[in-house]
Amino acid sequence: MGGADEDGLVAGRYRPVRLLGRGGMGVVHEAEDTRLDRRVAVKMLTAVEGLPGTSEAWDRFQREARALARIDHPGVVTLYDSGVHDGTPYLVMQVLDGVTLADLVADGEPLPAEVACTVAFGVTEALEAAHQAGVLHRDVKPTNVGITRSGRVVLQDFGLARLAGEVAITRTGALVGTPQFMAPEAMRGALPERAADWYGLGTCLYLMITGELPFGPTVDYGAIMELALGEGVPRLSGTRWDCPEELCRLVDDLCRQNPVLRRRDPATIRGTLLPMSYGGTERLAEIVGGRVRDDAVRDAHAVPPVPAPVSRAATVEEAPEYLWDEAAVLPAQREVPGDPFRPVTLSDATRRIVLGSMTPQSALSRQREAVNLVLRGRLEEAAQMLSVVVPVCLSTLGPDHPTTLTSRYWHAVCLARLDARRDALKLFADVNRRVARRTDGPDD
Known part of the structure; x- marks a missing residue:
């Protein structure tokens, strides 16, 4: 995330998790507020970077932020914090699912x-x-x-x-x-x-x-x-x-x-x-739920690309807690020539980037993060994370490895809770079949 400290934090507090969007004024990441242990959206206003903290422009920015903070309405995203990090103004806001x-x-x-x-x-x-x-x-x-x-x-x-x-x-x-x-x-x-x-x-x-x-x-x-x-x-x-x-x-x-x-x-x-x-409202909720479900199913059935070779040294050390940078967003949105509001899914390109840097150890770490997200009800995030973890496990550990089976099981749980029951049942059935084969096999 542009502007982050050496320890990966913005303003010594916000740890980026994944890219949410990019526009003419800046870039928005979902982040972890390390002080309050909550999810937030951090927008870095890169269009006005280089803003000195004592300038008139900074005073205007502060007045605008205070005005936004005065808006208390369920239809307006909540502003939590604002400031300047390495000359780039930032806003910290409520993140929406x-x-x-x-x-x-x-x-x-x-x-x-x-x-x-x-x-x-x-x-x-x-x-x-x-x-x-x-x-x-x-x-x-x-x-x-x-x-x-x-x-x-x-x-x-x-x-x-x-x-x-x-x-x-x-x-x-x-x-x-x-x-x-x-x-x-x-x-x-x-x-x-x-x-x-x-x-x-x-x-x-x-x-x-x-x-x-x-x-x-x-x-x-x-x-x-x-x-x-x-x-x-x-x-x-x-x-x-x-x-x-x-x-x-x-x-x-x-x-x-x-x-x-x-x-x-x-x-x-x-x-x-x-x-x-x-x-x-009811019809809108149905459409949104269907879109979220379709995205989860698409990611579950995406064909995993061949990962880049992993060095021996990389398989020994545990990866950082977060590897999700601007390229690692599933799915990502950007404006497309000829159709500015048709979403482009960067699944294949994203997976190549992520798979090239993810080790079996870091995949296991991501699996644990995903399970925690499921248990906390953050199903869309968990499904997106597992859609990257599962191909890593399949290509590096094999389809019958316990880590692979566990990852696919929790991916099925996500699909089931997102109402994609048919796809979830297929995935559950395949996992159960492989577990049974491991249990009955002569090598176990």
Whole structure:
């Protein structure tokens, strides 16, 4: 993790575990708070690294962090701590178990209307709470809308937040935000106001309803800005989209180019969304649970690549407790040319990197970590870790080794608890068959 101490800690306290995301302002890792023994998300704001602790910019950063900490709402990610580490500002936040809205729309299919309205309703409440605290989000987009397995919507990544009326902490002349979801006035260089956040909500709703990005799949910033400042977001009212007309009108109003004409009263926005969101939370929870389950099953059945040779010295010493660096994320998300919100699974590349440095001893250590995660109910993390550990065991220890069998057993437990019962039963059956063969074999 960039900026970590020699002992691997950020600010002498936070130990990185795995990469959660990367954006224009910085990089976010899940980390262990070694003082309070809890999971957190640490965002290093690398876009403004080199910030001296006594500068005016540092004072503004501190004021922004304090403003974020004032927001007490279940729909806004909680800020725990902030500071500067080796000249790079960092924020320490609540880490969420679930997926992002970008994950849910990655296949290009529209979401059910009640689900889209439920997500938008949650974002509306979160934005209202932030605005009442004097905080603008400035980057409302699908990757910044988190959804837990219970269907709770949480607006996250306020790394671009700016206190209303203050100068943003950005590089001079930098384009801050994502053009597909950026308000036209921000593109023109004006200081965005609350209306810009509501525009972001409108473009997210457009994506949920249509399954398409507002300005098509192009990643050409110039082309996107030309469309945004020209024709604007295509209107939904009276078009082919199978969507309640009132919801289409709301999207059109939120996406108006002129911020003065844009709908921006949270009470009226909620009033439009609420009647159409009936049953949406339950359906949303089902979709999120299915996505998490599918990811776990995919990782369980991934074909393990051939590992790199391991030196004799490496098989003697126990590996560090954490080997999960920026490359070792399963699955990882990044924007793809031609489809900025389709997730790319780096499973094969990741496994090659991890397998090349993981020894049988460190695999056993990871297995123990994974079992602890299962026992603590952190099933997605455990499944991801075991999807790397199992191939190591298979290739270095063999399919009938006790460590391999134990790892596969706990992987099956994860799948079963994530409701992938059919795949779990197959894995349990294979493990039981191999255990029986070991027990009955002449060599045991």
